[in-house]
Amino acid sequence: MNAVSTETHADTDAAIIQASLGDPDRFAVIYDRYAATLYRYAHQRVGAESADDVVAEAFLAAFRGRGQYDLSRPDARPWLFGILTRKLASHHRKEKARYRAMARAAPDGVLDGPADEVATRVIADAARRPLAAALAGLSRGDRDVLLLVAWGQLSYDEVAAALKIPPGTVGSRLNRARRKVREALGGVDPFGTSEEER
Amino acid sequence: MTPNPTLPDELRLIEEFGEPLKPTGAHPPADLRHRVMHAVRRDRSRGRLLPRTATWPAGARLAWRIGAPAAVAATIAAGLIAGNTANVAGNAPAPPTAEPGTPTPTGTPAPAGASGVLQLAAQHAEATPTADARGNQFVYVESMEVRSKTTKDGKTRVEGPVRVRTWLSVDGTRDGLVTDDTGARTKLSGCRDGLRAETIDRPDTTPKVPCTPEPAYQHTEVPTDPEKLLAYLYDPRDTRDHYAWILEPGSRKGHYVKISEHQRASMKRGKRLWQTHSPAVHGAASRAAARIPGVELRRGVTDAAGRAGVAVTRTDAGVREELVFDPRTYAFLGHNSIVAEFRVTGPEHTGQPPGVVDSIRIQAKGSGKPGDVVQKWAILRTAIVDRAGQRP
Numbered sequence: 001m002n003a004v005s006t007e008t009h010a011d012t013d014a015a016i017i018q019a020s021l022g023d024p025d026r027f028a029v030i031y032d033r034y035a036a037t038l039y040r041y042a043h044q045r046v047g048a049e050s051a052d053d054v055v056a057e058a059f060l061a062a063f064r065g066r067g068q069y070d071l072s073r074p075d076a077r078p079w080l081f082g083i084l085t086r087k088l089a090s091h092h093r094k095e096k097a098r099y100r101a102m103a104r105a106a107p108d109g110v111l112d113g114p115a116d117e118v119a120t121r122v123i124a125d126a127a128r129r130p131l132a133a134a135l136a137g138l139s140r141g142d143r144d145v146l147l148l149v150a151w152g153q154l155s156y157d158e159v160a161a162a163l164k165i166p167p168g169t170v171g172s173r174l175n176r177a178r179r180k181v182r183e184a185l186g187g188v189d190p191f192g193t194s195e196e197e198r
Numbered sequence: 199m200t201p202n203p204t205l206p207d208e209l210r211l212i213e214e215f216g217e218p219l220k221p222t223g224a225h226p227p228a229d230l231r232h233r234v235m236h237a238v239r240r241d242r243s244r245g246r247l248l249p250r251t252a253t254w255p256a257g258a259r260l261a262w263r264i265g266a267p268a269a270v271a272a273t274i275a276a277g278l279i280a281g282n283t284a285n286v287a288g289n290a291p292a293p294p295t296a297e298p299g300t301p302t303p304t305g306t307p308a309p310a311g312a313s314g315v316l317q318l319a320a321q322h323a324e325a326t327p328t329a330d331a332r333g334n335q336f337v338y339v340e341s342m343e344v345r346s347k348t349t350k351d352g353k354t355r356v357e358g359p360v361r362v363r364t365w366l367s368v369d370g371t372r373d374g375l376v377t378d379d380t381g382a383r384t385k386l387s388g389c390r391d392g393l394r395a396e397t398i399d400r401p402d403t404t405p406k407v408p409c410t411p412e413p414a415y416q417h418t419e420v421p422t423d424p425e426k427l428l429a430y431l432y433d434p435r436d437t438r439d440h441y442a443w444i445l446e447p448g449s450r451k452g453h454y455v456k457i458s459e460h461q462r463a464s465m466k467r468g469k470r471l472w473q474t475h476s477p478a479v480h481g482a483a484s485r486a487a488a489r490i491p492g493v494e495l496r497r498g499v500t501d502a503a504g505r506a507g508v509a510v511t512r513t514d515a516g517v518r519e520e521l522v523f524d525p526r527t528y529a530f531l532g533h534n535s536i537v538a539e540f541r542v543t544g545p546e547h548t549g550q551p552p553g554v555v556d557s558i559r560i561q562a563k564g565s566g567k568p569g570d571v572v573q574k575w576a577i578l579r580t581a582i583v584d585r586a587g588q589r590p
Contacts, residue, residue: 052227150209
C-alpha cells in the first residue's frame with residue numbers, strides 16, 4: 001500500500017514544503033498527497049465523528065510547523081503521522097471508550113463481500129472482542145506504535161521518526177503491545193490451525 | 199485489502215481488526231480540504247478552522263468528484279431557475295402583459311398556479327435588454343447565501359446570510375472566481391482548449407479533464423427555444439440511473455435514493471442557468487419549467503436576503519427546491535432548498551449504486567425536520583465587468 005496515490009509530478013514533499021514557505025497555496029499539494037491516508041488512519045482510531053476535525057487540526061499544525069521541517073527528508077509521511085498522533089492524543093479517552101464498546105458489542109450478524117473475504121472475516125470475528133479489549137488496555141505510547149505499524153503501515157524507522165523516539169524504543173513498545181494482544185486472545189485461536197503449523 | 203503476509207500474527211490480527219473501521223469511501227469528506235486550505239490561507243490573521251459542514255446543498259460535497267464549479271455546486275440541486283437576474287434588487291421593470299391582479303407581498307390573488315408565475319417570469323426576462331458583453335469579460339453576480347452548518351458538538355445552526363461575489367467567464371474559457379464575506383476565495387477553472395481542472399478548488403494539482411466551455415452570457419450550447427431547451431434538459435443520451443445519497447438523522451446508514459427524470463431535468467437547468475445569465479435563456483427556461491411535471495406554487499416565501507416572494511417549487515428525495523420570484527414584478531429573486539417530509543422506502547444501497555451519484559445530503563443530528571433550511575441563495579445584482587475580482 002502506498003500513501004501517494006494522486007501524485008501528478010515528481011516534486012518531493014520537502015521541495016513542496018519549502019515552496020509553501022513563500023506560497024502557502026503550495027501546501028495544497030501536501031494535503032492532496034496525504035489527506036486520504038491520514039483520514040483513513042484517523043477514522044480507524046477515532047471514528048467518523050472526530051476524524052475530520054483531527055485531520056484538519058493536524059494539517060493546520062503541519063502548515064504552521066512547516067518552517068521546522070527537516071528538508072533532508074524527502075518523504076513527509078512520517079512527519080505528518082507524528083503530528084496526527086499528537087492531535088489524536090487529545091481524543092485518547094474517547095478512543096479508549098470506543099474500543100471498550102467494541103469489546104462488549106455482539107459480533108456482526110451479516111457479512112457481505114467476496115467469499116474468501118468473508119471467510120477471513122469470520123475467522124477474525126472470533127477475535128474481535130478480545131482484540132478491542134486489548135487495544136483499550138494498552139498504554140497510549142504502546143498503542144501509538146502498534147497502530148502506526150499495523151494500520152498506518154509505517155516501518156519501524158518511520159515510527160521512530162514520527163514519534164521522535166529511538167528505534168530501540170519502537171521495538172520494545174511493539175513487543176510489549178504484541179504480548180498484551182496475545183495474552184488478551186487467551187483461549188481464542190484466531191487462525192484455527194495456525195498453532196499446528198508452527 | 200489482503201492481509202500483509204509479512205506481519206507477525208498479532209499485527210496481522212490488529213490489521214484485520216482495523217479493516218471494518220476504515221471509512222467507506224476512498225476520499226476524506228470533500229469539505230475537509232476547503233476547511234484546511236481556508237485555515238491555511240487565513241493563518242496569518244486568524245488561523246481558525248471552519249466548522250465542519252454537515253448539511254450541504256445536494257452536490258456540494260461531491261463537487262470535487264464531478265468537477266462542477268463552486269457556484270454550480272451550491273446550486274446543483276437547484277430546481278427551476280428562471281426569470282432574469284438583472285435589476286432584481288430594486289426598480290425592475292414590470293411584466294409587459296398579463297396584469298395578475300393587485301398583488302401585495304403576502305397572500306395575493308396571484309396568477310393561476312405555478313405555470314402562471316412562470317409565464318410572467320418568462321415575460322419579465324424577455325423584456326429585459328441583453329447587455330453587451332465580450333467573450334473575455336465576466337458576469338459579476340452579487341448574492342446572499344444562508345447555509346445550515348453543524349458544529350463540533352453535533353448541533354446544527356443556520357449561518358448567514360453571507361454576501362458572496364462570483365465572477366463567471368462570459369465565454370466560459372477564462373478562470374472565474376468566488377469570494378465571500380468570510381474571506382473564502384475559490385478559483386473556478388475555465389475550459390481552455392477543451393480541458394479544465396477536475397476539481398473546483400485545486401486546479402493546480404489535479405489532472406485536467408475534457409470539458410465544453412460554459413459561457414455565462416453567450417449562449418452557444420443552451421437553446422433559447424423552450425421546446426429545444428426542454429429536450430436538452432431531458433437528455434436522452436444519458437440512460438443511466440441517477441441517485442442521491444442521504445444520511446438520515448439518527449441513522450448511521452446512508453441510503454441511495456433514485457432521482458426522478460423530472461428532478462434531473464430541474465437540476466440540470468439549475469446548473470446551466472446559474473452559469474448562463476442571458477435574458478433569452480432565462481426566459482426560455484421559465485417557459486420550459488412550466489412543462490416539467492410536479493411543479494407547485496407556494497406563497498409567503500422568504501429569500502436569503504429576507505425579501506418576500508412567491509415560489510415555484512418541486513419536491514423530490516426529501517428536499518423542496520423553491521424558485522423565488524418577486525410577487526409584483528416576477529423578477530427572479532433566488533433559490534431555497536428546504537427539508538421536506540421524506541421516508542426511505544424500498545431497497546437500501548450501502549455500496550456504490552448501479553448508476554451515477556448526483557448529490558449527497560447529510561442530515562445532521564437535530565436537523566432535518568421538514569421546514570428546516572438546507573440552503574438559500576438570492577441574487578442581488580448582476581453586471582458585466584472586465585476582470586475576475588473587479589467590482590462594477
